[in-house]
Amino acid sequence: MICIRQKFCEWLLLPVLIGLGVSFSSAAVFDNPVNEKSKQELSQVLTQVTSYDEVSGDFKQIKTIKKLNREFVSSGAFRISKKSGIVWSMQKPFVSEMTVNDSGIFERSANGTVKTISTKDNPVFAQFSKVIQAVFFGNLSELESRFSLFYEKTPNGSRIGLVPREATIRKVVANIVMDMSANLDKVVITDGEGSPVTYEFTNHKRK
Amino acid sequence: MKHLSLNSLNVKTGVLLWFVVHAVLIALGVSVPWKMNSDLYSILPDSNETKNVSAAEKTLSARTMRNISVLVGHENFEVARAAAVALDSLLKENNSLEETRLFVDENSLNETREFFYKNRYSIQGVPVREAVAAGDLETLKNDALQKIYGSFSMSDLNRLDEDPLLLGEASFDYFANHSPLSSGSFELRDGVLAATDSGITYVMWNAVLSEKVSAMASNGHVLECLNGVLDSLKQANAGLVYAKSGAMFHSYESSNKAKSEIAWISGVSISLILLLLLFVYRSPLPIVATVSTIALSAFTALSFTWFVFENIHVFTFVFGTTVIGVSIDYAVHFFTSLKSGVHNVRSVIFKGLLLGFLTTELSYMALTFTEFPLLRQMAVFSMVGLLSSFLSITLLFHAVFDKRNQPEKKAGAANLPMSIPERFLKLYSALPPKGARLLLIVFALALIPGLGMLHVHTDLESLYSMSAESKTAESLSARLNNLGVSSNYFIVEGSSEQEVLEREALLSARLGKAEQDSLLQSHLALSNFIPSAKTQQATSANIKRLILDSANVLRPSVQSYLKEIGVQNDSLLVAGFSPAKTVPASLSDKLPSTLRLILQMLWIGPVETSAGTQFYSAVLPLHVSAQFDAQKIAGDMPHVYAVNKIKNVNASLTKISRMSLALVGIAYLVVFLVLVAVYKLSVALKIIRTPVLSSLFVAAFFGYAGIDFNFFAIVGVILTLGIGIDYALFFWEGGRNNLVTVLAVMLSAMTTLISFGSLVCSAFVPVSTFGFAVLLGIACCFLLSPLSVKH
Numbered sequence: 001m002i003c004i005r006q007k008f009c010e011w012l013l014l015p016v017l018i019g020l021g022v023s024f025s026s027a028a029v030f031d032n033p034v035n036e037k038s039k040q041e042l043s044q045v046l047t048q049v050t051s052y053d054e055v056s057g058d059f060k061q062i063k064t065i066k067k068l069n070r071e072f073v074s075s076g077a078f079r080i081s082k083k084s085g086i087v088w089s090m091q092k093p094f095v096s097e098m099t100v101n102d103s104g105i106f107e108r109s110a111n112g113t114v115k116t117i118s119t120k121d122n123p124v125f126a127q128f129s130k131v132i133q134a135v136f137f138g139n140l141s142e143l144e145s146r147f148s149l150f151y152e153k154t155p156n157g158s159r160i161g162l163v164p165r166e167a168t169i170r171k172v173v174a175n176i177v178m179d180m181s182a183n184l185d186k187v188v189i190t191d192g193e194g195s196p197v198t199y200e201f202t203n204h205k206r207k
Numbered sequence: 208m209k210h211l212s213l214n215s216l217n218v219k220t221g222v223l224l225w226f227v228v229h230a231v232l233i234a235l236g237v238s239v240p241w242k243m244n245s246d247l248y249s250i251l252p253d254s255n256e257t258k259n260v261s262a263a264e265k266t267l268s269a270r271t272m273r274n275i276s277v278l279v280g281h282e283n284f285e286v287a288r289a290a291a292v293a294l295d296s297l298l299k300e301n302n303s304l305e306e307t308r309l310f311v312d313e314n315s316l317n318e319t320r321e322f323f324y325k326n327r328y329s330i331q332g333v334p335v336r337e338a339v340a341a342g343d344l345e346t347l348k349n350d351a352l353q354k355i356y357g358s359f360s361m362s363d364l365n366r367l368d369e370d371p372l373l374l375g376e377a378s379f380d381y382f383a384n385h386s387p388l389s390s391g392s393f394e395l396r397d398g399v400l401a402a403t404d405s406g407i408t409y410v411m412w413n414a415v416l417s418e419k420v421s422a423m424a425s426n427g428h429v430l431e432c433l434n435g436v437l438d439s440l441k442q443a444n445a446g447l448v449y450a451k452s453g454a455m456f457h458s459y460e461s462s463n464k465a466k467s468e469i470a471w472i473s474g475v476s477i478s479l480i481l482l483l484l485l486f487v488y489r490s491p492l493p494i495v496a497t498v499s500t501i502a503l504s505a506f507t508a509l510s511f512t513w514f515v516f517e518n519i520h521v522f523t524f525v526f527g528t529t530v531i532g533v534s535i536d537y538a539v540h541f542f543t544s545l546k547s548g549v550h551n552v553r554s555v556i557f558k559g560l561l562l563g564f565l566t567t568e569l570s571y572m573a574l575t576f577t578e579f580p581l582l583r584q585m586a587v588f589s590m591v592g593l594l595s596s597f598l599s600i601t602l603l604f605h606a607v608f609d610k611r612n613q614p615e616k617k618a619g620a621a622n623l624p625m626s627i628p629e630r631f632l633k634l635y636s637a638l639p640p641k642g643a644r645l646l647l648i649v650f651a652l653a654l655i656p657g658l659g660m661l662h663v664h665t666d667l668e669s670l671y672s673m674s675a676e677s678k679t680a681e682s683l684s685a686r687l688n689n690l691g692v693s694s695n696y697f698i699v700e701g702s703s704e705q706e707v708l709e710r711e712a713l714l715s716a717r718l719g720k721a722e723q724d725s726l727l728q729s730h731l732a733l734s735n736f737i738p739s740a741k742t743q744q745a746t747s748a749n750i751k752r753l754i755l756d757s758a759n760v761l762r763p764s765v766q767s768y769l770k771e772i773g774v775q776n777d778s779l780l781v782a783g784f785s786p787a788k789t790v791p792a793s794l795s796d797k798l799p800s801t802l803r804l805i806l807q808m809l810w811i812g813p814v815e816t817s818a819g820t821q822f823y824s825a826v827l828p829l830h831v832s833a834q835f836d837a838q839k840i841a842g843d844m845p846h847v848y849a850v851n852k853i854k855n856v857n858a859s860l861t862k863i864s865r866m867s868l869a870l871v872g873i874a875y876l877v878v879f880l881v882l883v884a885v886y887k888l889s890v891a892l893k894i895i896r897t898p899v900l901s902s903l904f905v906a907a908f909f910g911y912a913g914i915d916f917n918f919f920a921i922v923g924v925i926l927t928l929g930i931g932i933d934y935a936l937f938f939w940e941g942g943r944n945n946l947v948t949v950l951a952v953m954l955s956a957m958t959t960l961i962s963f964g965s966l967v968c969s970a971f972v973p974v975s976t977f978g979f980a981v982l983l984g985i986a987c988c989f990l991l992s993p994l995s996v997k998h
Contacts (some may be wrong), residue, residue: 004674023758044460059358061356061358063356063364065364065367068363068364068365068367068368068773070773071368072355072356072364072772074294074356074357076359088358088359090356090357090358093352094352094356096353096356096357098357098358098359107353107357109349109350109353111345111346111349112660143395150653164309165396165397166313166395166397167313168311168312168313168315168316168395169397171313171317172313172316173362174843193365194499195364195365199358
């Protein structure tokens with residue numbers, strides 16, 4: 001019985017990894033594992049990028065399926081609030097919304113149906129919620145516990161690379177690259193087969 | 208009764224008879240293989256509810272019992288992990304472990320996903336099944352689009368051309384969402400599962416014990432080895448803690464404790480008894496002879512019981528040793544009379560001994576009619592043991608010790624401590640006959656309120672209390688796993704694998720409704736993940752009908768959807784409906800490890816029953832509310848049985864207790880009639896009132912004290928009825944002023960009180976309750992029996 005839980009936990013942790021995202025597909029960052037010195041810089045960058053009570057803006061998501069040579073593009077608005085959590089409002093190609101906060105994960109689909117996973121009933125999703133929020137609110141220790149960290153400076157700011165510590169998860173999510181200047185600008189999540197999902201964030205408004 | 212056949216047997220014939228009886232009984236036992244059963248579950252009686260599925264329930268319980276878990280914790284995860292790795296490497300080669308689990312298999316996720324993809328047209332959860340049955344393509348399309356375009360979606364889109372509606376992903380999602388194991392706090396960390404509680408990070412290690420592992424403690428037991436490894440790891444890593452969870456740990460610890468307890472209790476009581484006998488007889492001969500008789504009785508009883516039942520439960524042996532208490536009485540009577548100078552002891556004590564033997568045998572015989580195998584084994588064991596003792600005393604002792612041809616000395620020889628029985632008798636001599644009667648009436652009346660307060664009930668949970676350490680460990684494990692398994696569950700029966708899955712689905716639908724009514728949070732049923740072939744075929748046909756028309760051409764709405772998501776080649780989708788690709792999955796297929804574990808947990812499989820081979824599975828309701836009524840849910844569903852092991856066993860034990868009392872009551876009626884035939888009505892009443900009043904006294908005492916009159920107390924009372932009547936009989940036969948009889952009864956009572964009284968010191972509530980009931984009953988019998996004498 002316990003092993004089923006093991007497998008299930010593995011599955012549940014996958015969205016956590018994706019949720020961490022801000023990215024790039026540049027592999028160069030992975031030549032620079034975080035050391036004591038760069039860790040301090042990374043911490044400062046994260047603190048600076050996430051020093052808000054609430055930030056909102058637009059996002060564009062591009063899912064590239066290499067095998068099919070096809071891309072699926074969606075776009076919409078996001079709002080990240082330290083008080084009320086993270087809201088992803090997709091506008092195109094259809095309207096849907098996902099909210100992640102301490103109470104749970106709520107997904108409203110195009111036909112209006114709402115799926116809810118309460119963190120109270122599901123501690124694993126509570127962790128998922130916690131980790132996503134940790135990323136956007138700059139919780140380095142939480143990231144460090146789940147990923148091998150890589151960091152480099154870029155002409156426009158900084159780039160962070162995350163590689164899941166768990167081999168099981170690496171089979172599904174190979175790595176995550178986050179590009180940031182004053183804000184989180186881009187996240188690329190590359191799956192086990194090398195297909196990337198790119199998130200581009202624009203029009204940041206801080207409160 | 209004066210010319211009883213055994214009493215008149217000549218010495219040679221008697222010894223021959225003794226030899227033949229013992230030889231036959233032992234030979235029968237030796238002719239069969241000896242098997243000792245120590246499975247704790249197997250001794251529990253079946254309730255009416257579970258009788259039909261008893262074998263299936265026992266198979267499941269035994270399997271569950273073999274699962275153990277250890278949480279290895281430390282403030283530092285690395286230390287906890289290293290210790291867990293060491294534990295695993297030290298134990299994984301142990302022959303007593305079928306498997307150990309520490310590391311997470313990194314391929315399991317893809318393997319599971321692949322299985323559900325492969326069976327996407329057959330295996331679907333309830334929402335998709337309902338949608339396709341209703342021809343609702345729109346819902347399926349919207350769900351797929353949400354997965355394709357939505358954020359944080361984990362769906363694998365690489366096979367979109369083959370599976371544009373992402374039915375494989377839908378099936379996999381349903382499995383993941385309905386697997387009840389999402390509720391635990393464990394997460395994958397460095398290849399193992401870890402969870403943090405109160406600042407300590409625990410790493411989970413699991414193992415499955417092999418079937419040969421006994422629940423009873425023994426030298427070299429695998430749990431002893433496990434405890435040794437854990438203690439070493441704890442010494443090597445400061446701050447390391449561990450929590451062990453699993454029923455086997457409790458059985459092992461209890462039996463381990465019982466072993467040392469039995470050793471000191473029996474050591475003390477045997478020493479006291481030997482000292483007492485030595486004090487009275489001043490010679491080792493009676494003691495050696497008595498101990499030899501007891502040993503022979505026990506061996507003969509063991510042999511014959513083995514022959515009758517093919518195996519003996521270890522508890523039968525433990526409780527069956529009560530036969531020693533009775534056997535010793537016969538020997539005591541013989542040697543007390545012998546020491547007092549009686550030359551033909553058998554002729555003096557035979558009538559009392561025979562009546563005592565018959566009445567005790569009748570009480571035990573009554574127990575053979577109960578529906579509790581353990582009680583039946585105990586009864587047969589005791590009956591044979593007692594027969595052996597009786598024959599040894601009346602035939603062998605008579606031949607060896609009786610000085611039949613020598614002139615008789617005056618009774619009451621000075622080499623026995625007669626001053627004690629003399630003083631004891633004086634107490635009763637002061638009582639006039641009317642005073643004695645009045646005393647008995649007052650005594651009987653005083654029992655009535657207590658009997659009114661009596662609560663005949665057995666609650667197994669109140670009889671076992673975990674150690675503080677075990678309680679903390681189980682509580683931690685339950686908190687971190689948060690699985691929500693309750694003591695209620697269901698067993699589904701069918702004549703085939705498919706019939707079980709079909710019946711399970713009906714039960715699952717009913718549980719789903721109960722979930723909507725908040726009676727439970729979820730449930731775990733195998734058919735939710737691998738439905739019956741019938742359901743799979745229906746799902747497959749419905750999906751095909753939704754996507755293809757009768758000419759196997761894509762429906763326009765599907766074509767439009769494919770265009771929307773950029774699928775150019777629709778042949779892959781159509782090819783997926785070939786008969787070879789829509790064969791229903793079965794339990795015997797090569798399943799992914801995640802499903803195999805659920806299968807191992809829930810699928811009981813074929814079991815031989817009186818109705819032939821039947822198939823069984825378990826369905827577990829999770830996080831049930833106080834209002835959840837499993838009986839009501841299973842109520843009108845044929846072949847679905849609600850099981851609550853503890854509740855069912857409690858009810859059965861209570862019922863068996865009542866039935867045992869009734870049977871012993873009937874046996875006593877027969878005893879009474881025998882006594883009336885042998886003596887006369889008034890004498891029979893005098894004799895029988897002693898054990899009856901004593902048994903009522905025990906019951907009234909429990910009533911006054913507000914203690915449940917449970918199964919173990921009732922067994923104690925039955926024993927009181929069996930043994931206690933002997934005292935009254937011996938007193939009646941010996942006469943009021945026969946100091947030898949008084950001394951013999953005193954000695955008998957003292958030995959019984961010492962052996963059963965010492966059980967009161969046991970930390971095990973069932974044992975101490977049993978000992979306490981016998982102690983009270985025998986003490987009362989002893990005190991009342993002088994009132995049943997000839998003047």
